[in-house]
Amino acid sequence: MDTPLSTADVTMLLGIPASTLRYWRHLSPPQGPKCYRLGRRKVVYDPADVVAWRESRKAETVWGGM
Template sequence: MTTAPTERLWSAIDVAAFLGVPIGTLYQWRHRGTGPRAGRVGRHLRYDPADVRAWFNKKAA
């Protein structure tokens, strides 16, 4: 992950809100390997905002 030290990681709820999709859709994408890259912090799933934006821009192109 390439997050700047001042920017916090996003939760699945944050990513779902940013993309405007239900959280269930985000989990389905992760299961299928088609969604934005995520990592685990303990038992919590976290997303780098830069990775989410890059994934979105790639899909939109």
């Protein structure tokens, strides 16, 4: 079982600000990698969901060679 990633962990992996992740979570429909709550306040991300989201963005936005 993979250890859930915190918002700080995901910002380091993706190179985006934490405020962007928070904004994406509150959009309707939510954008960005899937997340869930542990307890009342802690928002965490499954590492596999973060990788899958990153790969989907890569596939949608790749330029050249197509």
